[in-house]
Structure formats: C-alpha cells, structure tokens
C-alpha cells in the first residue's frame with residue numbers, strides 16, 4: 001500500500017464510517033445503498049456471497065436478513081470468522097467449491113446471490129475487464145443452478161466492451177434488470193453493479 005494511498009484512505013468518508021460502525025471495509029455501504037434503492041433482502045433470506053473477503057458484505061447481508069437468515073460466503077482468501085456466516089475458502093471456478101456450496105444449501109433454496117468478486121488488477125484494463133466478466137459469468141452460473149425462482153442477484157463488473165452482452169444475459173434471466181453505481185463506489189472506479197430481480 002503506498003503512503004499516499006493510505007493517507008487518502010484515512011480521509012475517505014466511507015472508510016471513516018466503516019471504522020466507526022465496525023465493518024471490515026467501506027464496501028459494506030455499497031451493499032446497503034443497493035438494498036435501499038432496490039429492496040433486495042428480506043428477513044430470513046438465504047444468501048450466497050461470492051468474493052467475500054474481508055467480509056463486509058457478509059456482515060451487512062447478515063444485518064439485512066436478520067438472525068433467521070443464512071449467509072454462505074466464498075472467497076479464494078480466508079476471512080476472519082463472522083458469527084452466523086458459513087465461510088468456504090475456494091475458487092468460484094472449481095467444481096469442488098461448487099459441491100461444497102451445494103451441500104450447504106437449505107431445503108428452501110437460495111433467495112439472493114451477491115458477487116463483489118474482482119480479479120487481481122494487472123494494469124491492463126482490457127484484460128482486467130475480461131477477467132471481471134469471467135467471474136461475473138461464474139456468478140450467473142451459480143444463479144442458474146442455485147437461485148430460487150423469484151430470487152435476486154447483485155453482480156459487480158468492471159465496465160467495458162463485454163458488459164453490454166453480460167447485462168443482456170441478466171435481462172433474459174430476470175424479470176427486472178438494472179445497472180447501478182452506488183454513491184459509496186469511488187468516483188474514479190470503473191465498477192458497476194448489475195442487479196437482476198425476480199429470476200424467471
């Protein structure tokens with residue numbers, strides 16, 4: 001982490017809020033802003049959180065679904081445990097990971113899938129964009145397999161040439177589809193959230 005970046009982060013409004021509210025990162029507010037706008041989560045929902053490290057989306061999702069809800073979180077990197085969240089360390093692209101997730105799914109199925117997955121940044125934007133879409137495709141594969149009819153999905157992508165086709169797939173699979181940049185996304189960020197509501 002460069003010194004300048006660390007200094008700028010300390011001045012950041014959402015960074016300060018996350019420290020104050022005990023969220024593991026400022027990203028928590030992106031999820032709460034998306035939920036406030038589109039009303040994605042309901043009490044008691046079962047949620048899969050793809051790309052969960054360090055865990056702020058899982059923390060926020062847990063708050064939004066309450067004690068009766070279920071959160072299954074996945075990441076390549078481990079997270080410090082969060083009471084009420086079941087974590088799996090693995091690659092979303094691996095069959096073994098998918099099998100582990102399958103074993104955790106409750107009989108009532110999954111109501112919401114969220115993916116904040118992002119590739120390691122290479123500095124080559126086209127490459128990073130393509131990798132981000134590849135991860136988003138995996139999230140959609142999870143939605144095909146695990147998400148209940150009527151369920152909702154939130155997926156982050158780095159915007160670019162391939163995003164239009166990807167959004168087309170969301171439109172096909174969900175009755176309502178939106179693209180949204182929450183206020184908590186940094187102004188300089190190319191990330192965009194695609195939201196699918198009410199799976200067909």
Ligand SMILES: C[S@@+](CC[C@H](N)C(=O)[O-])C[C@H]1O[C@@H](n2cnc3c(N)ncnc32)[C@H](O)[C@@H]1O
Nearest residue numbers: 027051053054055056057076091092116117118
């Ligand atoms: C921006 S971070 C997620 C932040 C998280 N939503 C939070 O609020 O704490 C993106 C995460 O995606 C994960 N990721 C990237 N590729 C992945 C893959 N193939 N399988 C699982 N997780 C992946 C990374 O390890 C990284 O932790």
